[in-house]
Amino acid sequence: MTKVMVCGASGKMGREVVKAVHNDTALTLIGGIDLKQAGEDLGIVAGIGALNLPVYASLENALVKDKPDVIVDFTSPAVIFENAKTVLSAGVHMVIGTTGLTEEQRNELAAIGKEHHANCLVAPNFSLGAVMMMKVSAELAPYFPNVEIIELHHNHKYDAPSGTSILTAKLINEAKAAAGAIADEDLTRESLPGARGAKVDDVTIHSVRLPGYVAHQQVLFGGYDETLTIRHDSLSRLSFMPGVVLACKKIASKPGLTYGLEHYL
Numbered sequence: 167m168t169k170v171m172v173c174g175a176s177g178k179m180g181r182e183v184v185k186a187v188h189n190d191t192a193l194t195l196i197g198g199i200d201l202k203q204a205g206e207d208l209g210i211v212a213g214i215g216a217l218n219l220p221v222y223a224s225l226e227n228a229l230v231k232d233k234p235d236v237i238v239d240f241t242s243p244a245v246i247f248e249n250a251k252t253v254l255s256a257g258v259h260m261v262i263g264t265t266g267l268t269e270e271q272r273n274e275l276a277a278i279g280k281e282h283h284a285n286c287l288v289a290p291n292f293s294l295g296a297v298m299m300m301k302v303s304a305e306l307a308p309y310f311p312n313v314e315i316i317e318l319h320h321n322h323k324y325d326a327p328s329g330t331s332i333l334t335a336k337l338i339n340e341a342k343a344a345a346g347a348i349a350d351e352d353l354t355r356e357s358l359p360g361a362r363g364a365k366v367d368d369v370t371i372h373s374v375r376l377p378g379y380v381a382h383q384q385v386l387f388g389g390y391d392e393t394l395t396i397r398h399d400s401l402s403r404l405s406f407m408p409g410v411v412l413a414c415k416k417i418a419s420k421p422g423l424t425y426g427l428e429h430y431l
């Protein structure tokens with residue numbers, strides 16, 4: 167049985183992860199970490215009734231009390247780098263759903279994990295549909311090198327652009343570079359700063375934040391008198407749970423730091 171702790175346990179994602187891990191027969195939930203709900207019962211925090219499991223005030227507190235096989239982190243871009251350093255240095259595998267890690271930070275974490283024999287998955291999106299959207303977008307990009315992304319999220323999201331859109335743009339840019347495909351030059355002048363969105367190399371990303379949305383993304387390809395749009399919608403946070411559970415089960419057999427759930431499928 168794989169012993170799992172959930173960091174960010176009382177958050178929107180954390181509560182769903184607590185339930186999903188608790189409901190899986192191959193995983194054993196042993197505790198959670200969350201600042202404000204520390205000292206409470208993890209099951210009560212997740213809304214499923216008492217489980218007689220602790221919520222710790224910090225990762226450090228949790229790791230001196232018990233040693234999980236895996237820590238799943240859904241906290242915030244402001245703390246994820248420090249959290250990951252703490253977990254990997256303790257020799258514990260880490261499944262990271264939290265967005266915001268830079269390439270440089272991922273490289274540093276890979277080195278720490280290697281030194282302490284701890285594996286790490288950084289997955290900006292755990293839903294199967296989103297992974298397929300990214301894969302198909304990369305396959306289309308050499309044929310349609312003119313591409314923009316619109317990502318739409320709830321208004322409590324910490325970051326913009328989303329982690330998913332950044333990884334999508336990276337995969338598209340890599341596919342275009344490998345094929346030698348080049349987009350038309352964008353000669354537009356912005357009459358209002360920000361009107362054309364943000365660039366990740368050759369791909370423009372537009373971020374929408376509104377109440378009512380969960381997590382959605384469109385990848386728009388423009389061609390010769392035609393357009394092609396790929397759209398993915400997470401209708402609730404349950405869409406991420408099969409990917410999180412799969413990652414907890416597989417991480418012990420995936421050495422090093424992996425970026426993207428596609429490498430686990």
Ligand SMILES: NC(=O)C1=CN([C@@H]2O[C@H](COP(=O)(O)OP(=O)(O)OC[C@H]3O[C@@H](n4cnc5c(N)ncnc54)[C@H](OP(=O)(O)O)[C@@H]3O)[C@@H](O)[C@H]2O)C=CC1
Pocket residue numbers: 173174175176177178179180199200201202224225240241242243245249262263264265266289290291292293324329406
């Ligand atoms: N990879 C994926 O598939 C997905 C990734 N995400 C990402 O996950 C992250 C969290 O999203 P979401 O659940 O919506 O956010 P929430 O704000 O709902 O939850 C974050 C939780 O983490 C807690 N927290 C903050 N700092 C710490 C810390 N140092 N130690 C322990 N707990 C801490 C917060 O507590 P407090 O409120 O007290 O600060 C809060 O309870 C974001 O980066 C988001 O983009 C979201 C959905 C899917």
Ligand SMILES: O=C(O)C1=N[C@H](C(=O)O)C[C@H](O)C1
Pocket residue numbers: 265290291292319323324327328329330331380381382
């Ligand atoms: O904050 C969110 O909600 C989400 N964050 C991730 C991202 O930034 O891509 C994954 C998903 O889009 C939901």
